[in-house]
Amino acid sequence: MPIRVMIAEDERLAREELHYLLQQENDVELLPFATNGRELLEMVEEYNPDVVFMDIKMPELEGAQAARMLASRKQQPLIVFSTAYEEYAVDAFKLNAVDYLLKPTEPKRLGETMQRIRERMEINRAEQAVSPLKRAKLLVEENNRLVVIDPSTIVYAVRDERNVRINTQKQVYSTRMTLAQLEEKLSMYDFYRTHKSYLVNLHYVSELEPWFNGAYNLMLKSDDQIRIPVSRTVVKDLLKKLEG
Numbered sequence: 001m002p003i004r005v006m007i008a009e010d011e012r013l014a015r016e017e018l019h020y021l022l023q024q025e026n027d028v029e030l031l032p033f034a035t036n037g038r039e040l041l042e043m044v045e046e047y048n049p050d051v052v053f054m055d056i057k058m059p060e061l062e063g064a065q066a067a068r069m070l071a072s073r074k075q076q077p078l079i080v081f082s083t084a085y086e087e088y089a090v091d092a093f094k095l096n097a098v099d100y101l102l103k104p105t106e107p108k109r110l111g112e113t114m115q116r117i118r119e120r121m122e123i124n125r126a127e128q129a130v131s132p133l134k135r136a137k138l139l140v141e142e143n144n145r146l147v148v149i150d151p152s153t154i155v156y157a158v159r160d161e162r163n164v165r166i167n168t169q170k171q172v173y174s175t176r177m178t179l180a181q182l183e184e185k186l187s188m189y190d191f192y193r194t195h196k197s198y199l200v201n202l203h204y205v206s207e208l209e210p211w212f213n214g215a216y217n218l219m220l221k222s223d224d225q226i227r228i229p230v231s232r233t234v235v236k237d238l239l240k241k242l243e244g
Contacts, residue, residue, distance in 0.1 A: 002029040003117065006047060008040040008054035008063065009033065009082065014103055018053060018082065021110050028114075037061025041069060044077060051078045051117055053101075071096070071180045074187070078120055080113055096181065138185060140166065140175045147173055151189050155204045155220060156228060157182055159197040192241055194218060194230045202241060 005028050009015040015033055022028050031047045034040035036059040044052065052070070054063040067079050081100040098120055099113040138149045153168040159179045166173040166182070175182075183191065183199050190202040200218060207219035208230070216235055218228040230238060 001027075003027055003114075003121065004029050004031055004047070004050045006031045006040070006043065006049040006052045006077070007033040008035075008037070008052060008058065008066070010035045010055065010058050014055070014082070014105075018105055018110075021105055021107055022053075024107075025114055027118075035059075037063060037066035040066050044070060044073075048075060049077045050121065051080065051098075053080045053082060056081050056083045067097070071178055073180075074184070076180070076184065078117055080117070096178075140173060140177060140182075142173050142175050149173065151186055151191075152201075152203075154186075154191075154201050155222060156201060156226070157199040190241075192234075192238060194228055194234060194238060196231070198228050200228055205242065208239075208242070 003025075005022055007015055007018055007022075007030070009018065015035075019030060019033070022030055031049050032043060034043050038060045040052070040054065040058075041061070054066065056063040058066070063081060067081075070076055070079070079097045081097050082103055082105065083100060084103045086102060099116050101109060101113060138151050138154075140147050140149060149166065149168060153170070155167050155169060157164055157166045157179060160174070162176065163174045164177055164179050164182055166175065179193075179197070179199055183193055186199070191199050192202055194200050200220070204220045204222070205218050206221045209217050209219060209227075211217050211229070214232040214235070216230040218230055220226040220228060
């Protein structure tokens with residue numbers, strides 16, 4: 001199966017160089033390129049690439065901002081940043097990029113990146129093939145330690161500034177994982193993004209109450225009578241999910 005790759009680069013020479021090098025990879029299918037961040041977001045929706053090679057600094061919408069927006073998609077492409085400045089490497093990995101490349105791109109270094117991409121895609125395919133019963137635990141990082149959580153005990157998760165708070169039946173965990181990343185890890189379970197800041201386990205929903213301007217609140221089965229906001233744009237879809 002070919003790896004569908006999109007390049008987002010506003011500099012023509014850098015774009016053509018990367019395009020040429022990627023053409024040498026037997027398993028790569030090159031998609032139309034983007035020249036700025038906004039164009040990239042539109043083209044990702046149209047072509048759904050497996051991987052995006054993007055410049056960190058681009059017109060209209062910078063690569064880092066575009067990467068954060070792509071992270072909210074259910075089918076996120078893998079991201080490889082390209083930059084002329086090595087100090088941006090740390091930012092690239094903070095955004096969960098697979099790798100970063102320094103300009104001008106070296107063929108050997110690109111080969112290493114492609115190997116990382118193949119390995120990551122293989123892991124993703126394996127995870128998607130595993131049933132929820134087999135993949136019974138969730139592994140999250142909290143305060144430099146790895147915590148194992150049973151997804152069935154998670155009531156809801158909420159974004160809290162730069163962290164995400166995972167509220168289980170008995171305990172609250174705080175992780176630097178983004179809400180979009182957590183949603184992806186829990187995609188095989190009955191979790192729903194009711195709001196940009198909330199991810200809810202539908203098994204704990206007890207009531208849906210009207211709020212204002214077409215929005216709703218979810219009442220959860222708990223001693224605290226927790227209310228979770230529901231965006232107007234997802235109300236109809238959420239009702240379908242709750243009805244099964």
